[in-house]
Amino acid sequence: MKKLINAVDTVLSESLAGFVRAHADIVTLGDEGKFVRRRFPVRGKVALISGGGSGHEPLHAGFVGHGMLDAACPGQVFTSPTPDQMLAAAETVDGGAGVLYIVKNYEGDVMNFEMAAEMASGPVARILTDDDVAVESSTWSTGRRGVAGTMVVEKIVGAAAEAGYDLDACKALGDRVNQATRSMGVALTSCTVPAAGKPTFTLGENEMEMGVGIHGEPGRRRVPLTPAAEIAAEMIGAIVHDFGDFAGSDVLLLVNGFGGTPAMELYLMFDNAARMLDKHGLRVARSAVGNYVTSLDMAGCSLTVTKLDTETARLWDARVHTAALRWGM
Amino acid sequence: MKKLINAVDTVLSESLAGFVRAHADIVTLGDEGKFVRRRFPVRGKVALISGGGSGHEPLHAGFVGHGMLDAACPGQVFTSPTPDQMLAAAETVDGGAGVLYIVKNYEGDVMNFEMAAEMASGPVARILTDDDVAVESSTWSTGRRGVAGTMVVEKIVGAAAEAGYDLDACKALGDRVNQATRSMGVALTSCTVPAAGKPTFTLGENEMEMGVGIHGEPGRRRVPLTPAAEIAAEMIGAIVHDFGDFAGSDVLLLVNGFGGTPAMELYLMFDNAARMLDKHGLRVARSAVGNYVTSLDMAGCSLTVTKLDTETARLWDARVHTAALRWGM
Incomplete structure (x- = not known):
């Protein structure tokens, strides 16, 4: 460790x-x-x-x-x-x-x-x-x-x-x-808890854990790593399916890094996920990209989609001043 | 990769x-x-x-x-x-x-x-x-x-x-x-450039690269990993030595993550580095902790110290509104 x-x-x-x-x-x-x-x-x-x-x-x-x-x-x-x-x-x-x-x-x-x-x-x-x-x-x-x-x-x-x-x-x-909120994650590596001293789980050279939890808990299945577009399609697909039909809605898209994934990859995932939402007829009205809900040093990310209405969009936009989230003047 | x-x-x-x-x-x-x-x-x-x-x-x-x-x-x-x-x-x-x-x-x-x-x-x-x-x-x-x-x-x-x-x-x-600014970094792992497909360098199970560059270039020496307090002491020591005597100054302390290091470790390094600056008689008047100047997925961090005067402290505090840095209302 x-x-x-x-x-x-x-x-x-x-x-x-x-x-x-x-x-x-x-x-x-x-x-x-x-x-x-x-x-x-x-x-x-x-x-x-x-x-x-x-x-x-x-x-x-x-x-x-x-x-x-x-x-x-x-x-x-x-x-x-x-x-x-x-x-x-x-x-x-x-x-x-x-x-x-x-x-x-x-x-x-x-x-x-x-x-x-x-x-x-x-x-x-x-x-x-x-x-x-x-x-x-x-x-x-x-x-x-x-x-x-x-x-x-x-x-x-x-x-x-x-x-x-x-x-x-x-x-x-x-x-x-x-x-009104749905998420799904994917891990490319495990995290390591300090007190354990070793990785929580192991993934093969070319494997990912699709649907991973934020403590490294198992997700849906362990599969070979695919291109980002396919990963985004599967995660957005699962989220949209779970919502049922909501074409035409305004949504917030949050791409959340788990701690070990560079910003370049998170923004690339945002691009791919947003284009999937476009295809499903949803409008990405608000967005956030970054390490917000992490799993120590785990590589991977989660996608979160929240259906917005006038009230929740206004409250999302309202002034916030914390260590990690700041906007609104 | x-x-x-x-x-x-x-x-x-x-x-x-x-x-x-x-x-x-x-x-x-x-x-x-x-x-x-x-x-x-x-x-x-x-x-x-x-x-x-x-x-x-x-x-x-x-x-x-x-x-x-x-x-x-x-x-x-x-x-x-x-x-x-x-x-x-x-x-x-x-x-x-x-x-x-x-x-x-x-x-x-x-x-x-x-x-x-x-x-x-x-x-x-x-x-x-x-x-x-x-x-x-x-x-x-x-x-x-x-x-x-x-x-x-x-x-x-x-x-x-x-x-x-x-x-x-x-x-x-x-x-x-x-x-008025000095920095020094340490890497616990290499980064992997997408086009290269493999890590830029290799570190042993228990090694760190002290003084690493932001592309994974070699630093001062490759040594066994030491506790955070010792790492902070060496980096702050090098920075303070390079400045020469500046006891009594107000400084900005920036703890910068390289991309693969969790926030918990960066804040822990901030605590250790700030206490080292206290010992050197410097006043941590401003601070920043986060992934600002990264090296893809490299684990590790750098410490930056800037001597502040009235003008530069005021300009540091002035309103900023960018994707990654926001304050001042």
């Missing part, structure tokens, strides 16, 4: 220390390093909290800031955060309008966020993201996995909370965005 | 097509795809043009936009753009106040930008970046290599041009920022 680290058991704490120091104008570390929160809390708005295992950066801490999350609870690499982290974050950032947890559909995350919600003193709601069309259930999830579409949910609901939507409205909007 | 591509000879054109489509609000492609330019040109300001071999994305096209570059000329992967690309870009974006080329110090780039400058009809100046302290001359350069510090020069001079500095003032500022 070759990594820029000092020791396996200090990777998370040192990385968080660097993160909050590099972005001290936006974020600060919560008590005992249990969570990352906005440096300047806002009272009177719904507090958005997310979290999950580390190794998917910038998700979630990179999305804490104006127009997106109020706090993020990082677990150890690919390990759920604990209920006391989530509770501590909620108690700190609750601005009096309730707390909304955004949870990716993995068993550990779901269970721990539920425990935190039960212990909470104020009103709490939850959005569960499950945008991955690759498999119906998986190693770590009952039902579909929550993957890169989670970023889209966090952005749109974050803008709504900032604009004064109440807890019920934020929750309903988040469920609606999740239902 | 495992890459998300269709064919080796269409990597650049498909990637550029995806880039300008994904960021159509900011950029557009010049005639015959020779360059990427701002979608909304500005008259009356100095036009900033950069360029170089592809494979370092987001440098340079990702830095085209308000407050930074006016155009970028991408060559094939790790291959200089041609003089006619540079000339075509200059003729298109020249807003009547002259053209300033920002050139990384590699022989091909220097020669081709010189030829373009000779053919130009209007006033042209050039800033040569050579911030890499690792080696004095290298495979592709006479004198030091221009690496991640180039991004800092482009940002600060870009803000100056936007603020109305004339050609001479922009040129003088750029030279000053370059002289």
Whole structure:
């Protein structure tokens, strides 16, 4: 294992220390390093909290800031955060309008966020993201996995909370965005978890894992590597099929790198995926390309498509100012 | 070779097509795809043009936009753009106040930008970046290599041009920022150039290349991998030694990923490097962490330190709106 680290058991704490120091104008570390929160809390708005295992950066801490999350609870690499982290974050950032947890559909995350919600003193709601069309259930999830579409949910609901939507409205909007979002991924290499010290899985010289999960969990099938156009066609095909007919819709296309794939390839995949959407009669009205929901150093990418309406497009465009996502002046 | 591509000879054109489509609000492609330019040109300001071999994305096209570059000329992967690309870009974006080329110090780039400058009809100046302290001359350069510090020069001079500095003032500022900037890199793996189809170099199971160049050129020495704190100490030590005494200065610390290294490791390196600067009595007044000047899929990172003064800090903070760098509201 070759990594820029000092020791396996200090990777998370040192990385968080660097993160909050590099972005001290936006974020600060919560008590005992249990969570990352906005440096300047806002009272009177719904507090958005997310979290999950580390190794998917910038998700979630990179999305804490104006127009997106109020706090993020990082677990150890690919390990759920604990209920006391989530509770501590909620108690700190609750601005009096309730707390909304955004949870990716993995068993550990779901269970721990539920425990935190039960212990909470104020009103709490939850959005569960499950945008991955690759498999119906998986190693770590009952039902579909929550993957890169989670970023889209966090952005749109974050803008709504900032604009004064109440807890019920934020929750309903988040469920609606999740239902309008589909993703699928492909891996060309495995990732290596620091504590494991070796690759999570192995792929042959010329193989790819089609439908891979963001922890390197198996997808649909392991097949020989094909040209980018065929990969894009299969992933967009699966997404469009799963949506059913929605020709004529405006969509957001997100090409998400898993951490080890160069920008050149991500933009090339964007070109190929967007042309597939053109063929299906969909209009790419918004786009994002980059490493947003990663799997440590895994090579590969995922495609996410979100059907947009006037409201969600406006909220996507709204000002956001976080470490990893910034626009709107 | 495992890459998300269709064919080796269409990597650049498909990637550029995806880039300008994904960021159509900011950029557009010049005639015959020779360059990427701002979608909304500005008259009356100095036009900033950069360029170089592809494979370092987001440098340079990702830095085209308000407050930074006016155009970028991408060559094939790790291959200089041609003089006619540079000339075509200059003729298109020249807003009547002259053209300033920002050139990384590699022989091909220097020669081709010189030829373009000779053919130009209007006033042209050039800033040569050579911030890499690792080696004095290298495979592709006479004198030091221009690496991640180039991004800092482009940002600060870009803000100056936007603020109305004339050609001479922009040129003088750029030279000053370059002289106030030092970088050094380390590679844990090689990169793989699509046309070559195999890794540029090979590193043993437990080796790193200390002082590596952004094309995978050799650095100072190949040594066993050490903990991140030692790597940071060596790189910051080399940079500080090269500057001579500058205790008490405000500095910008840029931790730049080469493309294949996860954000967790980059932030961990930021933490370690910033603590080294603390020890040397320098104040980290500004920071940036991310993949800015990459080497395709190479794992590793570089550290860049720029001494700031009131003027350069203000220009660093000024509004920028490009595909890859955005702040200031």
